[in-house]
Amino acid sequence: MQLSCYECALRPCGMFKPVAAEELATINDIKKQHVALPAGAAIVRAGEDSPQLFTLYSGWAFRFKTLPDGRRQILNFLLPGDLIGLQAAMFDAALHGIEALTGVQLCVLPRRDVWGLFGTMPGLAFDVTWLGAREESIVDENLASVGRRTAAERVAALIVTLYKRVKLLGLVDDDDSFDFPLTQQHIADALGLSLVHTNKTLAKLRRMGMFTTHNGTLTLINPRVLERVALYFDEEMPQRPLI
């Protein structure tokens, strides 16, 4: 499978910073492959060297850590347009795993070519750094959730942030419904809750009229109210780089 960056279906969606022709040519140049992986596939394995970065072209993925006894913490979710594996590529051994949550398509960017941007395309190199900083800001927010929010606030915050991110991608319907592929186990692992308590908390929010779910689709009744329940008010950045 191949797909030129000139035909990228993601770039025209409006949330990505315009690129100069020369930059787009460079991006197209360092993109060596376009691969598809099924749900559950390991994109980066913890402890191994990770000589490639990826741009998530379609589908969902997540970064996670596992304790020796098996307890798992999901660090953040990755959506189309996100740069995957910067941190993993930086160190000799990845400190976390990355797994495909749904079927995904990935643009493969060899590490050495990405590092090469620093010498040849300073603007794109800066964008790499920017994307790294943004990922950190998401992990920050998740840490604040898990550390200081109640179970209901956490669930609400997770749903609101994902809603906003998906919305910018143009993947939310007019009635505020969107594809939501997380299982309750994923939600529990992301929020530092048990599976059972996650279920009860979801039921409670549903009973409160915050949202409805229908096989894999989530519909928000009132995003503003959910935001208030979540104590979450940050906006996602309206425009961002895409590499």
Add this chain to the structure above:
Amino acid sequence: MQLSCYECALRPCGMFKPVAAEELATINDIKKQHVALPAGAAIVRAGEDSPQLFTLYSGWAFRFKTLPDGRRQILNFLLPGDLIGLQAAMFDAALHGIEALTGVQLCVLPRRDVWGLFGTMPGLAFDVTWLGAREESIVDENLASVGRRTAAERVAALIVTLYKRVKLLGLVDDDDSFDFPLTQQHIADALGLSLVHTNKTLAKLRRMGMFTTHNGTLTLINPRVLERVALYFDEEMPQRPLI
């Protein structure tokens, strides 16, 4: 106050990557001031624009988020040599605050000069990105702690990681004791615990013979055992950039 990068007391400590003469000159060039702040001072204010980055020259600091109702989550601790405020400088409004935990000395690096490195000194620009990725890895680890470790494991993990970081700086005595300026409130805010439970957990670990404290100094009895209690086994990177 001024201090040339040529006389930097930090750089010779052995944990920092050697720099070329030209790079050192550039660093010295973009360092515009050397300032001292007292404990408790705000280094970066949440919500405000942050036109400067800093390198922490001496002392401790921390990044944190505050919920509207005052609950506070400490995201990570900053030690000498750490680059401060990369994420804050990247966005229009800082999404977190940074506060001096002890008295600190800071090297002031204006944002525009740091961004300038991307055009002129690709090696140093890469180092900036590396330092950002490393900070993210620390936040990752903290999120895994808060989400999945028990109170005792969290406290142990916090102490072990700080011990390892301080040790690389050469600030740990032969008997494994070092300066430990955190109050129990800081520990609680970092670990997502209440103050009272933090106190009890510290007492428990002390009773187990993990460590002793004596006005602001913490002494580890057996770092290996503490590591095992913490379920924490990663090594800090032996060498890293200093800007």
Add this chain to the structure above:
DNA sequence: GGGGTTCGTTTCGCTGCCGACACGCCGCTC
């Protein structure tokens, strides 16, 4: 020397969340 502040420590009752378990639904595969 007195009064204020910061920090650590402890007590007490309470609850949010956990862990184990069981059950029902659905879609898959053979």
Add this chain to the structure above:
DNA sequence: GAGCGGCGTGTCGGCAGCGAAACGAACCCC
């Protein structure tokens, strides 16, 4: 169509951790 695995739902008892409150020690500054 039978069996099976993945997922959501509920129940129950238990405990880890919470919140409020009070007190002592150390340190500070008039």
